[in-house]
Amino acid sequence: MIEVKQVEKSYDGATALEPTSIRFEAGTTTSIIGPSGCGKSTLLRIIAGLVTPDRGKVIYDRETLTEKNVNALRLRTGFVLQDGGLFPHLTARRNVTLVAEVTGRGTEASREERVRELSALVRLPEARLANHPRDLSGGERQRVSMMRALFLDPSWVLLDEPLGALDPITRRGLQTELRTIFATLNKTVILVTHDMGEAAYLGDRVLLMREGKVVQKGTARELAEQPAEPFVSEFLRAQRSPLEEDAA
Numbered sequence: 001m002i003e004v005k006q007v008e009k010s011y012d013g014a015t016a017l018e019p020t021s022i023r024f025e026a027g028t029t030t031s032i033i034g035p036s037g038c039g040k041s042t043l044l045r046i047i048a049g050l051v052t053p054d055r056g057k058v059i060y061d062r063e064t065l066t067e068k069n070v071n072a073l074r075l076r077t078g079f080v081l082q083d084g085g086l087f088p089h090l091t092a093r094r095n096v097t098l099v100a101e102v103t104g105r106g107t108e109a110s111r112e113e114r115v116r117e118l119s120a121l122v123r124l125p126e127a128r129l130a131n132h133p134r135d136l137s138g139g140e141r142q143r144v145s146m147m148r149a150l151f152l153d154p155s156w157v158l159l160d161e162p163l164g165a166l167d168p169i170t171r172r173g174l175q176t177e178l179r180t181i182f183a184t185l186n187k188t189v190i191l192v193t194h195d196m197g198e199a200a201y202l203g204d205r206v207l208l209m210r211e212g213k214v215v216q217k218g219t220a221r222e223l224a225e226q227p228a229e230p231f232v233s234e235f236l237r238a239q240r241s242p243l244e245e246d247a248a
């Protein structure tokens with residue numbers, strides 16, 4: 001479980017996040033969505049301990065995030081970023097195992113075993129891991145990034161637009177796989193996305209934000225059928241379908 005209590009953040013006097021309290025239940029996936037600049041990444045970064053809120057706190061299970069425990073909690077949290085965030089000078093395999101090596105987790109044999117397990121889970125042939133990130137496709141890089149995030153079997157997984165840079169076919173394929181992975185691993189997952197279809201497909205709950213505030217949190221169906229305000233319906237309608245004839 002992750003809980004944020006009355007967290008807020010301004011940059012140079014401009015509010016990025018109004019006082020916000022939300023609970024992300026254990027074993028559930030929540031998609032955070034909303035227009036550009038509404039505070040999605042700020043909220044995720046505060047949760048990740050990468051941005052310090054002006055006020056309020058973040059609680060991981062029963063532990064409040066502080067400067068003292070942030071590193072320990074980070075080791076129990078998997079991160080996936082839009083571009084994969086991989087080190088360009090290391091092979092994909094070393095990117096995946098680096099944190100375990102540096103923190104002395106496991107033996108070389110157990111790390112090899114974990115690499116095998118995860119490459120099967122994310123469906124990336126192990127041989128591809130000998131490449132550097134630049135020699136992998138965008139989809140492959142995201143699979144490597146997912147392997148790295150899951151390597152230490154984290155309790156929590158935070159993803160910021162993990163599939164944003166991918167073409168629609170690769171993206172759809174990875175959505176299917178991520179959903180299976182999230183369902184299999186039963187972790188607390190928080191995911192930022194711009195795509196409503198993706199938010200609804202991957203999230204047990206969708207959290208819709210606007211101008212630094214949470215407008216509604218619920219299942220995609222609840223947002224569609226019981227919108228908290230007209231903006232929710234407007235946002236759900238805003239994504240164009242490919243056969244739309246109305247050019248307005």
Ligand SMILES: Nc1ncnc2c1ncn2[C@@H]1O[C@H](COP(=O)(O)OP(=O)(O)OP(=O)(O)O)[C@@H](O)[C@H]1O
Pocket residue numbers: 011012015016034035036037038039040041042043
């Ligand atoms: N480091 C920063 N310094 C100054 N302003 C910032 C900083 N980070 C974010 N902001 C501002 O805070 C607001 C919220 O930004 P945030 O990145 O959280 O939005 P977002 O919903 O993730 O946007 P996008 O979908 O475009 O990534 C924006 O007005 C942004 O310009």
